Amino acid sequence: MAKPSVEALEGLFSAVVGELARRIEDDEASAADIANAIKLLKDNSITAVIEDNSAMSEMQKKLTEMRERRGKKLVAVPEANSPVSTAEAEDAVEFAMNRAAYGS
Numbered sequence: 001m002a003k004p005s006v007e008a009l010e011g012l013f014s015a016v017v018g019e020l021a022r023r024i025e026d027d028e029a030s031a032a033d034i035a036n037a038i039k040l041l042k043d044n045s046i047t048a049v050i051e052d053n054s055a056m057s058e059m060q061k062k063l064t065e066m067r068e069r070r071g072k073k074l075v076a077v078p079e080a081n082s083p084v085s086t087a088e089a090e091d092a093v094e095f096a097m098n099r100a101a102y103g104s
Contacts, residue, residue: 029088
């Protein structure tokens with residue numbers, strides 16, 4: 001089997017990115033779609049500068065508020081590859097919808 005060309009791989013990457021973005025923007029994304037989008041960003045070292053991104057800035061504020069409310073209470077850390085709970089999936093979808101609303 002011949003090795004795929006750079007152009008073919010770039011086309012596949014663009015198609016995957018486009019489809020994931022479309023699903024998120026159209027509120028059709030499953031928790032798995034969002035997880036795959038996050039993994040794709042992470043695997044390609046794509047990050048955001050919080051100061052330049054209002055959605056990220058809002059998320060940072062919410063995380064800070066949650067930490068302050070939680071105080072020094074211990075929080076259970078999920079095991080690697082553990083199933084995603086309904087609440088976690090809903091949080092991920094809400095985050096994606098907010099991100100789409102802010103145009104990020």
